[in-house]
Amino acid sequence: xxxxxxxxxxxxRQHIRLRIPIGVEIDGTRFxxxxxxxxxxxxxxxxxxRQPGERFAVRLFFPFExxxxxxxxxxxMVYVDPDIPRFGCKFLGLSKGQLDLFRYLVDAYLSGEIVSxxxxxxxxxxxxxxxxRARIPVQDPFAEEEGLGRRLKRMLGYTLLGLAxxxxxxxxxVGVREKFFVIKAENAVIWVPVAELRAPYxxxxxxxxxxxxxxPGDGVVQIRNGQGRVAVLESPCECVLLDWLVPPGQxxxxxxxxxxxxxxxxxxxxxxxxxxxxxxxxxVGQRAEIYVPGRREPVLxxxxxxxxxxxxxxxxxxxxxxAASRYAQVVLRPDRPFDFEDLGTLVEVRFL
Amino acid sequence: MYLTLYILALLAxxxxxxxxxxxPAAREFVVIIGVVGLWxxxxxxxxxxxxxxxxxxxxxxxxxxxxxxxxxxAADVGEAAGSADRVFLIITSFRIRAETTAxxxxxxxxxxxxxxxxxxxxxxxxxxxxxxLIKAIFAKLRPPEDVRLVFVRLAPSGKRDALAxxxxxxxxxxxxxxxxxxxxxxxSLLAPGALARCLPFLRLMPDLAxxxxxxxxxxxxxxxxxxxxxxxxxxxxxxxxxxxxxxxxLVMTGRMSIYRAEVATHPDFIEIVRNDxxxxxxxxxxxxxxxxxxxxxxxxxxxxLPMLYVPDVKIWTIEEPPARSFFRASTQLMLRWFGNMLRxxxxxxxxxxxxxxxxxxxxxxxxxLSMWTPLIGPTAAIFFALAVSPTFLxxxxxxxxxxxLVLTLGLLTVRERISGLYPLLLYYTQVYGALVKTYALFxxxxxxxxxxxxxxxxxxxxxRWHEIGSTFVHTLALxxxxxxxxxxxxxxxLPPGLSGLPLS
Numbered sequence: 001x002x003x004x005x006x007x008x009x010x011x012x013r014q015h016i017r018l019r020i021p022i023g024v025e026i027d028g029t030r031f032x033x034x035x036x037x038x039x040x041x042x043x044x045x046x047x048x049x050r051q052p053g054e055r056f057a058v059r060l061f062f063p064f065e066x067x068x069x070x071x072x073x074x075x076x077m078v079y080v081d082p083d084i085p086r087f088g089c090k091f092l093g094l095s096k097g098q099l100d101l102f103r104y105l106v107d108a109y110l111s112g113e114i115v116s117x118x119x120x121x122x123x124x125x126x127x128x129x130x131x132x133r134a135r136i137p138v139q140d141p142f143a144e145e146e147g148l149g150r151r152l153k154r155m156l157g158y159t160l161l162g163l164a165x166x167x168x169x170x171x172x173x174v175g176v177r178e179k180f181f182v183i184k185a186e187n188a189v190i191w192v193p194v195a196e197l198r199a200p201y202x203x204x205x206x207x208x209x210x211x212x213x214x215x216p217g218d219g220v221v222q223i224r225n226g227q228g229r230v231a232v233l234e235s236p237c238e239c240v241l242l243d244w245l246v247p248p249g250q251x252x253x254x255x256x257x258x259x260x261x262x263x264x265x266x267x268x269x270x271x272x273x274x275x276x277x278x279x280x281x282x283x284v285g286q287r288a289e290i291y292v293p294g295r296r297e298p299v300l301x302x303x304x305x306x307x308x309x310x311x312x313x314x315x316x317x318x319x320x321x322x323a324a325s326r327y328a329q330v331v332l333r334p335d336r337p338f339d340f341e342d343l344g345t346l347v348e349v350r351f352l
Numbered sequence: 353m354y355l356t357l358y359i360l361a362l363l364a365x366x367x368x369x370x371x372x373x374x375x376p377a378a379r380e381f382v383v384i385i386g387v388v389g390l391w392x393x394x395x396x397x398x399x400x401x402x403x404x405x406x407x408x409x410x411x412x413x414x415x416x417x418x419x420x421x422x423x424x425x426a427a428d429v430g431e432a433a434g435s436a437d438r439v440f441l442i443i444t445s446f447r448i449r450a451e452t453t454a455x456x457x458x459x460x461x462x463x464x465x466x467x468x469x470x471x472x473x474x475x476x477x478x479x480x481x482x483x484x485l486i487k488a489i490f491a492k493l494r495p496p497e498d499v500r501l502v503f504v505r506l507a508p509s510g511k512r513d514a515l516a517x518x519x520x521x522x523x524x525x526x527x528x529x530x531x532x533x534x535x536x537x538x539x540s541l542l543a544p545g546a547l548a549r550c551l552p553f554l555r556l557m558p559d560l561a562x563x564x565x566x567x568x569x570x571x572x573x574x575x576x577x578x579x580x581x582x583x584x585x586x587x588x589x590x591x592x593x594x595x596x597x598x599x600x601x602l603v604m605t606g607r608m609s610i611y612r613a614e615v616a617t618h619p620d621f622i623e624i625v626r627n628d629x630x631x632x633x634x635x636x637x638x639x640x641x642x643x644x645x646x647x648x649x650x651x652x653x654x655x656x657l658p659m660l661y662v663p664d665v666k667i668w669t670i671e672e673p674p675a676r677s678f679f680r681a682s683t684q685l686m687l688r689w690f691g692n693m694l695r696x697x698x699x700x701x702x703x704x705x706x707x708x709x710x711x712x713x714x715x716x717x718x719x720x721l722s723m724w725t726p727l728i729g730p731t732a733a734i735f736f737a738l739a740v741s742p743t744f745l746x747x748x749x750x751x752x753x754x755x756x757l758v759l760t761l762g763l764l765t766v767r768e769r770i771s772g773l774y775p776l777l778l779y780y781t782q783v784y785g786a787l788v789k790t791y792a793l794f795x796x797x798x799x800x801x802x803x804x805x806x807x808x809x810x811x812x813x814x815x816r817w818h819e820i821g822s823t824f825v826h827t828l829a830l831x832x833x834x835x836x837x838x839x840x841x842x843x844x845x846l847p848p849g850l851s852g853l854p855l856s
Contacts, residue, residue, distance in 0.1 A: 168832055172844065178844070
């Protein structure tokens with residue numbers, strides 16, 4: 001049987017919704033609604049006796065202080081959601097008398113009137129029914145054609161953004177490579193083989209005439225002991241005097257290094273310390289960039305030697321030696337020789 | 353109680369902090385977090401100071417003057433309320449819970465009666481059910497003859513149409529230029545005496561175009577959403593008080609604002625309420641569905657008309673969360689608010705500091721920047737944790753907990769009570785809210801009427817392509833931020849040739 005009056009709330013809600021709890025009896029079980037209107041009601045509870053689409057009769061209980069109104073109505077199950085759990089029903093074929101009574105109860109409640117049994121009886125006898133209004137479809141007020149200029153503008157914008165995205169992707173790729181795949185050594189120095197001149201016995205250090213370059217056999221320094229005995233320390237190589245470890249005029253102990261000579265006939269190299277795991281990824285002949293502080297352009301170089309042997313201290317099991325043993329020494333030969341003044345300069349090395 | 357728990361938790365974190373927390377190895381961490389923090393909190397401190405100056409020094413003087421004016425007016429006209437300026441009280445309601453509608457109209461009618469002058473309540477509604485309900489309440493309260501009720505019923509085509517129709521209805525009643533037009537949402541409750549305390553300012557300040565007030569929320573929802581709403585209104589109160597000092601606001605709030613009738617009934621004003629849009633290079637013309645309060649605000653701002661914030665009058669709004677879960681509800685609300693904000697602020701920024709004032713202009717710029725800055729801290733902390741040590745997450749946690757507590761305590765200057773949930777909700781709103789803002793920024797065409805359940809996904813053209821484009825631009829922007837932070841934190845490195853710096 002088709003319902004004579006239907007209450008739709010999809011688009012244009014006909015009735016105000018209320019959360020005043022009223023009772024609903026379905027198949028002998030009484031529920032408490034949490035949301036109802038003249039169109040139907042919702043209950044936050046489980047129901048197993050009815051499925052969506054089923055039509056059935058319910059009894060509605062409106063509690064008041066002094067009395068309770070019970071209405072019988074037909075309704076249809078609209079949804080059952082066992083997860084929340086919740087179900088909702090819509091009324092079918094409410095009589096005009098029932099509608100009027102409903103409306104009166106609702107309005108009276110909301111406007112704060114006190115409802116008496118006499119009022120209810122008076123309203124139940126009144127004729128207040130009205131036809132439903134036709135639904136008005138909501139129009140899209142935003143219809144607008146797009147011009148060529150705007151399309152071009154958008155295409156240009158997207159092109160620029162696409163280029164920006166590519167640049168960003170490139171930057172990320174470069175950043176990842178630099179961070180995770182490029183080996184760098186911050187612990188590096190410009191270096192050359194050096195020789196130390198040591199005092200054969202304790203005595204006063206006396207400098208011999210200084211030369212720019214000492215050939216093998218040239219005297220560099222002499223040690224004079226208390227008995228007037230003099231020992232001349234000679235250059236073992238074609239060297240330059242790099243540093244005084246005991247300045248002339250001071251006393252040196254037996255065996256103490258007095259001066260450091262650097263080989264003048266060999267190019268300056270770069271010696272870098274690297275953790276063994278990183279050094280193991282290097283190969284002899286691999287290219288590298290050497291960054292000298294204060295110079296913008298790097299100096300190109302190649303790996304000449306990789307020394308994985310730990311120091312003697314590590315072999316002896318000394319504490320500091322154990323840490324040192326985790327490092328390898330890498331020697332690099334620059335493509336362009338360094339000036340001798342660069343000797344000893346701390347540099348950074350980036351292996352390509 | 354929550355505050356005590358929060359402070360105890362913070363103390364526990366401090367006491368049990370690992371040693372490395374106090375000695376951050378990366379100078380960059382301190383620099384990044386410190387510089388951003390200094391900027392953000394410095395700016396917050398400026399607002400706090402301005403807010404205090406406004407509420408403690410400036411506004412009380414205006415309030416005294418307004419009271420004197422109101423008293424002298426009353427003495428001049430005696431009790432003849434008929435000579436008072438007329439008030440038009442527009443309330444737009446659609447699909448608001450009946451209990452709320454009843455409470456709102458009851459409060460409005462009672463306030464109209466209390467005001468004592470001629471008040472016309474214009475109910476802009478859609479539903480027959482609402483009309484019947486409002487009539488019943490009006491009849492029940494039996495207001496005097498000079499309180500009138502006008503219904504404007506129209507199809508559910510949105511709040512803009514509803515408000516424009518109501519404003520036209522006011523215009524048809526030929527108000528005097530200095531009459532007041534109160535524009536209210538259908539879920540806002542007028543507090544007793546609100547009209548009497550607000551309206552004298554329209555006389556006191558002849559150049560004043562409109563005013564708005566403090567707000568607070570009665571929220572029908574769980575603990576988090578209730579506190580979240582109250583927190584946001586407290587923050588709003590501080591910000592609006594700060595802006596009030598410049599007599600330029602960032603919005604003429606739709607919940608309740610009062611306009612001079614010559615403004616509210618101006619044809620251009622009504623037109624911008626009904627039909628407002630912006631041109632976007634990518635999305636085309638975007639017609640605004642929501643955010644009519646941003647349109648009215650822009651109309652005033654564009655014409656250099658002064659606005660006033662009345663901090664000692666509070667409007668209560670009955671907030672019904674759009675979803676049960678806090679996360680979904682807050683996301684939907686933030687999308688709506690931030691979308692409106694972003695759609696409205698771009699063109700206001702274009703007006704420039706000369707037209708709208710340097711402070712207001714910078715606040716608008718800051719609104720744009722502040723959607724990115726809260727993302728820097730957590731991203732940097734994650735990168736440092738990955739690249740250097742997980743201890744940085746602990747350091748960051750302490751920093752967040754401490755700074756948000758300080759910010760929360762600052763709210764004691766605007767509210768008598770604060771909650772221990774505020775620091776957590778603040779952080780949530782800042783960081784997650786920033787993500788939502790960025791989402792909205794690149795999808796300005798996405799708008800939704802919550803109650804009408806009408807959504808607009810895209811401007812004219814191929815909506816799917818617009819969405820793909822929006823996702824692309826949004827992803828690109830976020831990726832740029834993340835990549836920049838990655839380079840700053842050392843999680844990624846530039847080759848020396850590109851950075852111009854030594855390797856280390």
